[in-house]
Amino acid sequence: xxxxxxxxxxxxxxxxxxxxxxxxxxxxxxxxxxxxxxxxxxxxxxxxxxxxxxxxxxxxxxxxxxxxxxxxxxxxxxxxxxxxxxxxxxxxxxxxxxxxxxxxxxxxxxxxxxxxxxxxxxxxxxxxxxxxxxxxxxxxxxxxxxxxxxxxxxxxxxxxxxxxxxxxxxxxx
Numbered sequence: 001x002x003x004x005x006x007x008x009x010x011x012x013x014x015x016x017x018x019x020x021x022x023x024x025x026x027x028x029x030x031x032x033x034x035x036x037x038x039x040x041x042x043x044x045x046x047x048x049x050x051x052x053x054x055x056x057x058x059x060x061x062x063x064x065x066x067x068x069x070x071x072x073x074x075x076x077x078x079x080x081x082x083x084x085x086x087x088x089x090x091x092x093x094x095x096x097x098x099x100x101x102x103x104x105x106x107x108x109x110x111x112x113x114x115x116x117x118x119x120x121x122x123x124x125x126x127x128x129x130x131x132x133x134x135x136x137x138x139x140x141x142x143x144x145x146x147x148x149x150x151x152x153x154x155x156x157x158x159x160x161x162x163x164x165x166x167x168x169x170x171x172x173x
Contacts, residue, residue, distance in 0.1 A: 018159075020155070021159040021160050023158070024151070024157055024160070025157075031079050031148055031152070034145060035073075036072075036076045042069035046066065049069065050062040056102045056103070071094075075088050081162050083157075085152050085157035085161065089152045092145075092149055096142050096149065097146070099139075104137060104138055104139035104142050107139070111138050
């Protein structure tokens with residue numbers, strides 16, 4: 001019995017190690033995609049972003065608007081490439097904690113309201129009958145992003161990354 005289990009383990013381990021790199025790639029790409037729209041929105045009107053930050057009581061709103069937009073855009077590029085992945089994940093984590101404290105925290109946990117009701121929503125100015133659109137804007141998704149960033153910090157970007165290629169070249173020298 002023990003021999004059979006050992007054979008299975010010898011087969012499963014390499015498969016799961018390769019799967020780990022695919023999973024880390026997917027996490028990085030999902031995070032990059034997630035940060036892209038907010039980063040572009042902030043850069044599109046950095047003055048409005050600074051005004052919004054000021055309204056929320058964030059100190060040095062213009063500086064922080066540039067820092068948030070820059071961090072998010074750097075995160076998009078670096079996570080996509082798998083370059084300095086652990087390093088960029090740290091300021092992205094800070095950004096997510098700030099998002100909970102300043103935007104999402106007072107809305108509770110759920111993104112979608114617990115009291116779902118059927119109503120008619122308007123999407124791009126057009127009425128869509130019988131849809132559910134009651135967003136609570138809670139911190140549920142932000143916690144998911146925090147968990148994903150912690151995975152990248154803990155395990156790195158995986159084998160499908162520039163970090164891995166650079167490390168292999170440095171180890172070969």
